[in-house]
Amino acid sequence: MRIAVIGLGYIGLPTAIMFASSGHDVIGYDIRRDVVEKVNRGIAHIVEPEIGERLREVVSKGKLRATSDYNDLKGADAFIICVQTPLSNGVPDLTYLESAIKTIAKVIEKEALVVIESTVPPGTTERMAKLLEELTGLKEGEDFYVAHAPERVMPGRIFKELVYNSRIIGGVSEKASILAEKLYRSFVKGRIFLTTATTAEMVKLMENTFRDVNIALANEFAFLAHKYGVNVYEAIELANTHPRVKIHRPGIGVGGHCLPKDPYLLLANVDEDLGLIRKARKINESMPRFAAKLLFEALGEANVDPGDAVVLVLGLAYKGDTDDVRNSPALEFIKIIEKDVKEVRTYDPYVNGTHTILEEAVKGVDAIIIATDHSMFREIEWDKLGNLMRNKIIIDGRNLVKEPPKGFIFKGIGRGDV
Ligand code: SAJ
Known part of the structure; x- marks a missing residue:
């Protein structure tokens, strides 16, 4: 599959590497040009055991490429959103997530799956699915699919935990859950539980x-x-x-x-x-x-x-x-x-x-x-x-x-x- 990972930070970059090393063609998108440039040279911008050699391998094999140009995301079968959701003045700031959705709206094609990994207040994934419907005129559950698959890894153990931790996957529609489960099975050996x-x-x-x-x-x-x-x-x-x-x-x-x-x-x-x-x-x-x-x-x-x-x-x-x-x-x-x-x-x-x-x-x-x-x-x-x-x-x-x-x-x- 062709997978677009939006946000190449502490979670996005290791996740992109895992999808790429399990055989998918991965395009990593980040607005930070310095990050994109480093990733394309096979250099990790975060400290995490094993990340250097794993990144070099998938970049040299052509399985992972990074970009700041949203046009490069066209044709993706799945979009994985790993952007930050910080607090600003005590209130959740979802602007990075919303702008990721807006970027996806410009390029999404029918049958694509959108997965939000970022941690978000309850109700957000459904709201983002609606936003995507409004922006594209398409329908979740029929034309495209949206699910939440929260990351659960501990910094310092990311590559072990990505594989062996169990995952919770909640689809906006049932088909979204099933598609996301299939996708994450590419590298997850832990149990996968499906819910809303x-x-x-x-x-x-x-x-x-x-x-x-x-x-x-x-x-x-x-x-x-x-x-x-x-x-x-x-x-x-x-x-x-x-x-x-x-x-x-x-x-x-x-x-x-x-x-x-x-x-x-x-x-x-x-x-x-x-x-x-x-x-x-x-x-x-x-x-x-x-x-x-x-x-x-x-x-x-x-x-x-x-x-x-x-x-x-x-x-x-x-x-x-x-x-x-x-x-x-x-x-x-x-x-x-x-x-x-x-x-x-x-x-x-x-x-x-x-x-x-x-x-x-x-x-x-x-x-x-x-x-x-x-x-x-x-x-x-x-x-x-x-x-x-x-x-x-x-x-x-x-x-x-x-x-x-x-x-x-x-x-x-x-x-x-x-
Ligand atoms: N801390 C204590 N006492 C403890 C444990 C931790 O004071 O008994 C402090 C640590 O010193 C640190 C902070 O809490 O300052 C957070 O450390 P942590 O090891 O609990 O958590 P994170 O933020 O590194 O990772 C957590 C993990 N969540 C759980 O264990 C439930 C990780 O699995 C999540 O993926 C991560 O949050 C996340 O991204 O949500």
């Missing part, structure tokens, strides 16, 4: 909302652990020995492009304040402030005037072992403290623009805040690093330091035991 478009939209948002609310609960347990003098991580580990309990991990915050946004997409078309989901968001959004509070308490204990304090943030990425800083709690933490301290330094081996040598970054600092759980931070020898610091304060926002090193003022989110 709006159910599929809700399922995707419920998954990430479940995770967000669970983390908020863990964060509330962390506050309580400070009151009761308990190590919340030990308590959670013990609670999770119960066969029906699975509490997530507390921490300095919830970042990335999904969890901070998806609960708001789920609530987008609802006027009542249902309480729980919004409250969970507020708890998670407050965690960088809680980390800042621990920092200022520690500076007080060390008799350091915050206005003189030099602080090092260890890790900028939103989660461990990635370079992705979208909605990173580390950035929010820096915004909160920077006006009150003398200097904020950053060190993240995956993120450009931060210090490149840890020992240099640490020289003369009063406090280190651990904001990202990069595996390599577990190997840090705190005694050695402590010798380079002016004051020895550690604020652990990711439970990386199990045993507080001797001679340090140590505070950690959820570490009521120290």
